Amino acid sequence: MSESRRIRLKVNCEWRESRAAPRKLLVDFLREDLGLTGTHVGCEHGICGACTILVNGEAARSCLMLAVQADGAELTTVEGLAAHGKLHPLQEAFREHHGLQCGFCTPGMLLTAYDLLCVNPAPDEEEIRAALSAVLCRCTGYLGIIEAVKTAARRLREAISK
Amino acid sequence: MAAQRFIGRPVKRIEDLPLLTGRGVFIADLPFANLRHAAILRAPYAHARILGINASRARGAPGVVGVITGNDVARLTRPFAVGVRAPVKYYCMATGKVRFVGEPVAVVVADDRYLAEDALELIEVEYEPLPAVIDPERAAAPDAPVLHEEAGTNVACRRKMTYGDPQRCFEDADVVVKAQFKFPKYSSTPIETYGVAASYEPGSGVLTIWANFMGPFILHSLLARSLNLAENRLRLIVPPDIGGSYGIKTSIFPYMALLGLAAMETGVTVRWIEDRREHLLAASSGTDRVAYRELAARKDGTLLAMRARWLDNVGGYIRSPEPGCAFRPIGNWVGPYRVQSLDIDAGVVMTNKCPTGPNRGYGCGHLYFEIERMVDMLADKLGMDPAEVRRRNLIQPSQFPYRTPTGGLYDSGDYPAAFERALKTADYAGLRREQVQARAQGRLFGVGLALAVDPSVSNMGYISVALDPEIRGRPGYLPKSGATEAITIRIDPLGKISVILGSTPQGQGHRTILAQVVADEFGVELDDVTVTDEMDTFTRLWSVSSGSYSSRFATVGASAAAVAARKLKAKLVKHASYLTEIPEQALEFADGQVRPRAGGQPALSLKELAGRVHWNAAALPEGIEPGLEATAVFGFPEAKSPDALDRVNSSNTYGFIAEVMAVEVDPETAAVKILRYVSVHDAGTIINPLIADGQILGGALHGLGGALYEELVYDEDGQQLCASFMDYLVPTAAEAPQLQIEHLASPSPFTPLGAKGLGEASSMTAPAVVANAVSDALRPLGIEITELPITPSRLWHLIEKARMRKP
Structure with missing residues (x-):
């Protein structure tokens, strides 16, 4: 419980700054200090994936990182997915395919899918399933989510080729 | 219309x-002024006497506002009322004894969660460990360690009920099938854990509790009584969003009392968010059951009578709404079949495991696993196709509304049509042909069927069948009913x-x-x-x-x-x-x-x-x-209280489910691969098919999780062995099978829109259908699945044993 540290990071394209104890988890810092409650805590041991965000462009468990480790980093949380009031194609497709019910795992699911599509813009079903297996969902039985990622991937590819 | x-x-x-x-508002997102945070110290033993608790160092720790222990709980609260006669005292925290690993022993309220957890480490608890009992049959034995001395026995409730003339049916039967079944203790582990906040206003005497609680609100009455509050001084607020429940969050109420007490005692607004370890150790789960079943039939496949004796393991304390697992499906105990005679011996026993409560499919996963396995065993014994045995016994469309021998009133349906639709959609005949070829190649390929009557809208009165009719008939007894x-x-x-x-x-x-x-x-x-x-x-x-x-x-x-x-x-x-x-x-x-x-x-x-x-x-x-x-x-006028013959319409609408599954078992690794899964539902009018299918998909994966992967395992000392998601296996996107869903609609005559429930749906058939499919795959080896989950290691042992038997 040593002195709190100054943490400055870029979240959803905006520089934010606050102080936190060195032991404070990144997810707690996001939720409590920056007011970004869209990122959820489901297990605090890196399995359920609900807290997944992007750190410097890659998916990471914000429950397995300390806030101080993210000092200077660039983060994307679920609050940053929609741009200018327009849903991201993944968000649109989740809605169309009923890829969410309670919505608790959804932020982690969306960012995991986002990460997949950055690395692999044309994943097949097996690759989608493998990537999404990083996040647990207990409502949907996953099929709607898998279909949503397929749809979003197709639309994103079409948008790029236009 | x-x-x-x-x-x-x-x-x-x-x-x-x-x-x-990211704009949902869950319990952990609710803003409060000057909020403090709670952390809970939990029992490391499954069964132990608490000799003393010293919290003085914790009270003086940085940021600590207060500490609550079992002494405060015993002094300031009352045990929760339960629906059985056993004098079990279930308080919101351990008082004097702990009865399962993870049972709350003390609560620290501090400025933040980190400081509260620091202070937990400063609390000294002296325990005298006692022998633990985990197995329900062992716990029911006269020489077992007793959890609740006041009760003198671990058996919380036992009811013997007879309908029709089962004795004569068994005497007249051409064939009787007998089997023992074990249904595991598993949960639905909502990704959002339990969360409770509480605030007390001494001026008005109102305690406000926020919780991701899902009802039933009968528990509001229990809470108020436990906290010595008038019901109109206890305000419950449920946040706009709840991160899944599937029945599990019914059992949050002891923590609502505990946090309510903490708020009243410390005078601050306090919130507690359960962590995953706490959830897996000590929240709630479905009920594990050992059942012995007999089925009497004629040689043409006509079912005559069912006999069942079971022991439900409700863990360290029987708590409301248990013993619901034993009795919730009473009206549909015969499933979709025209059986008129039943002999039931329902026992409910307490052991040193985490207490149980509703879990998706409450009691019906158990019921249909047992019945549908028995029907397949009968078909095998008679050399008949399991589809044909089912056809011969289904309740016919002309019989609705159909009164079951146990008092259920099935409102509407066309069971044969739904069943035939499932067989056709799955190409059952084709799957059987495929099986012949597969077997010829030495492959373990199986086809399973499962049928279920899907009850919805519980009648509050069903639970009183836990009491003997003689007690219910006494003057002054207040009957319960309604929905x-x-x-x-x-x-x-x-x-x-x-x-x-x-x-x-x-x-x-x-x-x-x-x-x-x-x-x-x-x-x-x-x-x-x-x-x-x-x-x-x-x-x-x-x-x-x-x-x-x-x-x-x-x-x-x-x-x-x-x-x-x-x-x-x-x-x-x-x-x-x-x-x-x-x-x-x-x-x-x-x-x-x-x-x-x-x-x-x-x-x-x-x-x-x-x-x-x-x-x-x-x-x-x-x-x-x-x-x-x-x-x-x-309300439903047919939701009456049980009659003197233990007949009760336990639910208010009854849908129908017919499922077909094809699997292949890897003979080397014993992994079960689902090749085909068809699920046909008749839930009357479907209001939103997108939402309806979502419920069915989610329910099916819950049932499959419990049937194939998930179990809260305990060692003999009562230590829980899967308190993290690394040890408790939840199905992921990689395991989710494709499921083909079809609907038929027989509108309910009892509702203005004709809709029936389907929120639990395939969670109650998935264990049965996969167990039947795997048993069918392993028929050449003579293996019957009678115990879940069918983990690869369990199945591998069964296959090895069978191979040694049949070289």
Whole structure:
């Protein structure tokens, strides 16, 4: 419980700054200090994936990182997915395919899918399933989510080729 | 009936936008001024006496506001009431003894969660370990360690019930099949854990508790009594969003009492968010069961009678609504079959495991696993196709409404049609041909069937069958019955509609469903309707059966909405009749206006009528109350209390499920691969097929999780071996099978829209269908699956043993 540290990071394209104890988890810092409650805590041991965000462009468990480790980093949380009031194609497709019910795992699911599509813009079903297996969902039985990622991937590819 | 523009359509959910953009409001997101945080110290032993607790160092630790121990709980609260006669004292925290690993022993309230957890480490507890008992049969033995000395036995409840003439049926039977079954202890592990906040206002004496609690609100009464509060001094508020429950969050109520006590004692507003380890150790789970079953039949496959003896393991304390697992399906104990005779011996026993409660499919996963396995065993014994045995015993469409021997009143259905649809969709004959080829190649390929009657909207009265009819017949005994829901609809001065309900959805899309129902009733657009849920016991209408459980919303909630809308429409027609001087009978409400039935003018829009009612209240004629709102409390007259012969209509609508699954078992690794899975449902009118199929998909994966992967395992000392998601295996996207869903609709005659529930649905058939498919795959080895989960290691051992038997 040593002195709190100054943490400055870029979240959803905006520089934010606050102080936190060195032991404070990144997810707690996001939720409590920056007011970004869209990122959820489901297990605090890196399995359920609900807290997944992007750190410097890659998916990471914000429950397995300390806030101080993210000092200077660039983060994307679920609050940053929609741009200018327009849903991201993944968000649109989740809605169309009923890829969410309670919505608790959804932020982690969306960012995991986002990460997949950055690395692999044309994943097949097996690759989608493998990537999404990083996040647990207990409502949907996953099929709607898998279909949503397929749809979003197709639309994103079409948008790029236009 | 109103024209249906939205009912039956896959309307996209209203709920989705905030949830997709990180703007949902879950219990951990609720803002509070000057909030403190709680952490809970938990028992390391399964069974031990608490000799002393020293919390003085914790009280002086940095940031600590207060510490609550079992002594405070014993002094300031009362044990929760339970539905059985055993004198079990279940408090919100251990007092004197701990009875399962993870049982709360002390609570620290501090400035933040980190500081609260630091202080937990400073609390010294002296224990005297006692022998633990985990196995239900062992716990029921006379020489077992006793958990509750006052009770003198671990058996919390035992009921023997006979219907028809089972003895004679068994004597007359050509064939009797016998088997023992074990159903595992598994949970649904919602990704959002339990969360509770509490605040006490000494001036008014009101304790407010926020919790991701889902009802039933009978537990509000239990909580108030436990905290020595009048019910109208205990305010429960459920946050707008709940991160899944599947029954599990029913059992949050002890923590609501504990945090309520902490708030009253420390004088601060305090919140506790359970962590995953706490959840897996000590929240709740389904009930593990050992069952012994016998099935009597004729050689043509006609089922004559069922005999069952089971022991449900409810863990360290029997807590409400247990022993519901044993009795919730009482009305559908015969499933979809025309069996008239049953012999039931239902036992409920306490052991040193985490207490249990409702888990999706409550009691029905157990029931259909046992019945449907028995039917397959019978088919095998008779050398008949399992589909044919089922066909010969199904209740026929002409028999509805059908009264079961145990008192259930099946409202509607066409079971043979739904079953044939499932067989056809799955190409059952083709799968059997494929099996012949596969077996010829030495492959372990199997086809499984499972049928179920899917009960929804529990009758609150069913649980009293836990008591002997003699007790229920005593003077002064208060019978219990019913299943109600209240909904208010209000029309504002511009003619827009607000719907207010007290349900506690956990992802089922209640707001969307009601927007569809109410928009159709009034003939307006979805956008014209705003639906508010968010239960608050001080402002919403509710009763003991309120809550979102037993797949009840599409049935009782949607019905209440339709009835409330019809009341308002009648009022508007009456007022229009006064204004136009056209008799009421000659007017109708349609397409958002009141107009002559014969067509033409004058047509008065909702907006115009609403404006007149609100803005010119003094001009309303006699007999029309001012204001434009209506409340309907919908109930089911058939939800009666049990009769003296232990017959009770335990649910209010009954759907039907027919499933077919094909699997292949890897002979080397014993992994089960699902090749085909078809699920046909008849839940009456489907309000939103998108939501309905989502419920079925989720339920199926819950059932498969329990059947293939998930089990809360304990060692002999009562240590729980899977307190993290690394050890407790939840199915992921990689394991989710493709599921083909089909619907038939036999509308319920007991609801205005004809809808039945389907929130639990395939969670109750998946264990049965996969166990039947795997058993069928392993038939060449003579293996019958009688115990779940069918983990690869368990199955591998069975295969090895069988191979040694049959070289």
